[in-house]
Amino acid sequence: MIPGLWAVVLAAAGQPPLPLVGVIVLGTLATSAAGCVVNDLWDKDIDPEVERTRDRPLASRALSIKVGIAVAIIALGCAAILAFYLNPLSFWLSVAAVPVIILYPGAKRVFPVPQLVLSIAWGFAVLISWSAVTGSISLPTWLLWGATVLWTLGFDTVYAMSDREDDRRIGINSSALFFGNYAPDAIGIFFAGTILLLGWLGMVIHLHLAFWMTLGLATIGWFWQYWRLKQQDLPNPAYAEMFRQNVWIGFILLAGMIVGWI
Numbered sequence: 191m192i193p194g195l196w197a198v199v200l201a202a203a204g205q206p207p208l209p210l211v212g213v214i215v216l217g218t219l220a221t222s223a224a225g226c227v228v229n230d231l232w233d234k235d236i237d238p239e240v241e242r243t244r245d246r247p248l249a250s251r252a253l254s255i256k257v258g259i260a261v262a263i264i265a266l267g268c269a270a271i272l273a274f275y276l277n278p279l280s281f282w283l284s285v286a287a288v289p290v291i292i293l294y295p296g297a298k299r300v301f302p303v304p305q306l307v308l309s310i311a312w313g314f315a316v317l318i319s320w321s322a323v324t325g326s327i328s329l330p331t332w333l334l335w336g337a338t339v340l341w342t343l344g345f346d347t348v349y350a351m352s353d354r355e356d357d358r359r360i361g362i363n364s365s366a367l368f369f370g371n372y373a374p375d376a377i378g379i380f381f382a383g384t385i386l387l388l389g390w391l392g393m394v395i396h397l398h399l400a401f402w403m404t405l406g407l408a409t410i411g412w413f414w415q416y417w418r419l420k421q422q423d424l425p426n427p428a429y430a431e432m433f434r435q436n437v438w439i440g441f442i443l444l445a446g447m448i449v450g451w452i
Contacts, residue, residue, distance in 0.1 A: 191218040192440035193312055193338040196447060197319035200334065200395060204451025206323060209275075214319050217272040217284075224265035225291045225311070231258050232295035240356040242430075280322040287314035298362045305350060305365040309342035330395050337387035344380035345436040347373060348415065352429035374419035381412035388443070397450035404446025408439050 194214045198206040230237065230248045237249030247253040266288070273284040290311045297304035313335045320331045343365065350357070350366035351373060357364050369376040385405065392401050415432045418424065 191215060191222070191315075192437070192444060193334070194218050194315040194319040195444055196338070196440075197316040197331070197334055198323055199444065199447050200330065200391075201320040201323035204448055210322055213272050213275045214322070217269055218315060220265050220269040220272065221287075221291065224262050224269060225294070227258050227262040227265065228292055229295040231255065231262065234258075236360060236362065239360050240353055242353055242356075276318070276322050277325050279325060279327075280318050283314060283318045283321060287311065287318070290314065298357075298364065300363075302363050302368045303365045304363055305343055305346040306339075308346055309339040312342040313339045330391055333387050333391040333394065337384045337391065340380045340383040340387065341436070341440075344377045344384065344412075345433055347377050347380070348419065348429055348436075349433040351419070352426050374416060377419060378412075378416040381416065385409050385412070392450070397447070398452065399450075400452070401446040401450030404442050404450075408443055411435065411439050 191214070194217075195211070198211060198214055230246055233243070234248045234255065237243035237246050243249055248255065248258050269284070273281050276284065290307065294304070294307045294311055297307040301307065316335045316338050317327060317331065320334070321327055347365040347369070350364040353364065354366050357367055365376070366373050385408070388405055388408075391397075392405065415435065418428065418432065
């Protein structure tokens with residue numbers, strides 16, 4: 191939802207049509223729901239082997255596979271209905287996003303950095319929402335897309351760090367394993383790239399002081415996370431805590447994007 195709202199606010203110069211905002215909010219909720227269920231269907235035999243995921247409904251057998259498939263179909267159906275509200279470019283971008291969402295959970299079996307596939311899936315939220323306002327994709331769209339991809343790659347690598355031992359034992363891939371001891375530095379680079387692209391975007395579309403203040407707060411938050419990740423013997427719950435902090439960072443930036451047009 192966050193990158194979708196970033197895009198619709200910036201593309202509409204801080205005054206997006208409320209019905210479109212509603213479609214994006216509901217559409218991202220439906221798509222996220224479908225993505226979570228598809229992920230759990232893919233990983234129904236892997237999740238029980240991972241401490242963080244063993245209590246998920248399909249992994250714990252609290253729900254059946256049939257129920258999972260039904261929920262995924264319903265969620266995708268809701269997203270499809272909402273997509274018909276969009277213009278043709280946004281609609282077809284929504285269609286193009288579906289294979290990425292469905293195939294992402296399988297990426298960890300064959301691709302060394304599966305979090306990149308997730309990041310690209312998140313990037314579709316920017317392309318769909320921006321084009322829903324303007325009917326086109328331009329330089330500012332791609333700057334926001336790049337920032338979203340790097341941000342997602344950063345915070346999801348943080349999340350993956352909590353599963354390193356389980357993933358290594360099971361034999362599946364993750365960005366945390368791929369970067370190894372350099373994972374904190376890679377995350378720092380991803381966050382730095384996010385800051386640079388958001389700053390470039392702010393200059394291109396002439397955002398005002400409020401945006402730069404919130405970007406400064408986000409920068410402090412990301413640097414603090416990088417500093418913590420460099421510490422030895424970080425307790426495992428800290429990774430999930432930092433993952434959740436990025437939700438608040440995203441909404442702080444959204445507030446700056448809204449007020450930054452005033």
